[in-house]
Amino acid sequence: MIRLENVTKSYPTRFGRQYVIRNVSCTLPTNRNIAILGRNGAGKSTLLRLLGGIDFPDRGEITTDKRISWPLGLSSGFQGSMTGRENCRFVCRIHGRSNFKEVEDFVQDFSELGVKFDLPIKTLSGGQKGRIAFGMSMVFDFDILLLDELTAVGDPAFKEKASAFLEQRRQKANIVMVSHSPVQLRQFGCNLGIVIHEGQMTIYDNLEDAIYVYQQL
């Protein structure tokens, strides 16, 4: 369960406050795969970050007893001046893990970077960073995986491997996913839809209903 109580999130702009969600109270089931839909700038990613506990509401509270991942598509959680290996260790440390070696070996192997794994992250390409980020998120046992516009991580061969791993992961974990593509949402087995529009958040018990509403926006 992820419980939202009177949650309001807004951004101050020159033209007044822009609300992502306003006074939302609801309970999201964590045994379902949730799709978040909305137009560009509606606040889908912000909602995902709120659920993941890396952004915070202006008012209200979001509570959960589940272990939620960081947004998987993102590789912005890296420190550019540290190597892939060091970044990997950092993530292990903050999660209270001490078996660095196993994790490093796995991520190095998974990302197929070889010796480049020991170069500063900032010298790698976007795709290579994405591989490391993806590999790292496959290592930890999360109850809920957050997927933010999971497109184009790497070349076709890597993509295939990534999907296979993700599929395996999804046996034990549920996902919350942001995507514009109904095909992708269906493919990932989403069966609950949230549509965000102009500060309102509507939950649909059926993904197809949500997609229908989204396409009418």
Added chain:
Amino acid sequence: MFFTRDGQRSPLEVLKDVIFALYIRELKTRFGSYRLGLVWAFLEPVSFILLLTALRSYRHTGALFGGETHSIPYPIFFMLGYIPYQLFSKLLTQGAAAINANQGLFNYRQVRPIDAILSRTLLEMLLFGSIMLIFMIFFWWFDFDASIADPLKFVAALALLSVYGGGIGMILCVGQLRVPDIDKLIPLLTRPLFFISGLFFSLSDIPSQYHKYLLWNPVLHAIELIRNACYPSYNADAVSFTYLALSALVTVFFGLAIYRLDWKRMVAT
């Protein structure tokens, strides 16, 4: 696949893990990328100490590196002034930049802005504390009258100075959200302190009617207390632990207060 679920860590354990992780990360980026690494941390004080000691000793004893002032050998006297000052000014710049330098890492829910400030403060304190110790050993080896008579007092003064500097660092760091160029104040603050914090004089050298103009400065208190902790015969009657501790308390209070007000804005993207 590698991990079975462990029991939930307590918030305190998470804090400890995160601060340690950030601490290692700071160490790596601080010294990993320079070829000489830690050596730079010593070269800067060495040039300051060498120059001032040579001048003062030569004027007073006719020999380089001889003589002492207020019962402290010249080079140690300058070292005990310069390094605490350096610690203080580093805490300001490092604290103010703590958030920007770690922005990406707030994408992990465990990492909060205050962890970055805390780990940097801890790093600077341990770093400059060890540099002082290494200098002391070095001087002892060269047959100077090196001493840390009251280690507890030494650590206490150093820690209070760090808390004071860390508090100001936190204020500057959080203040940047509302006043974006607040970090331009740092040199304005630290440059004058270089001349009035007792780096190259002792408070006893100053006529006592002027003490009141200097004693508002907590850094001076810290430096005099550190010298007194090392050499009990060094006169530190005019300075007080209480004042230093209160300054630290007040700055940390304000730092934490504005942090509590604004911290969510720091992680918002």
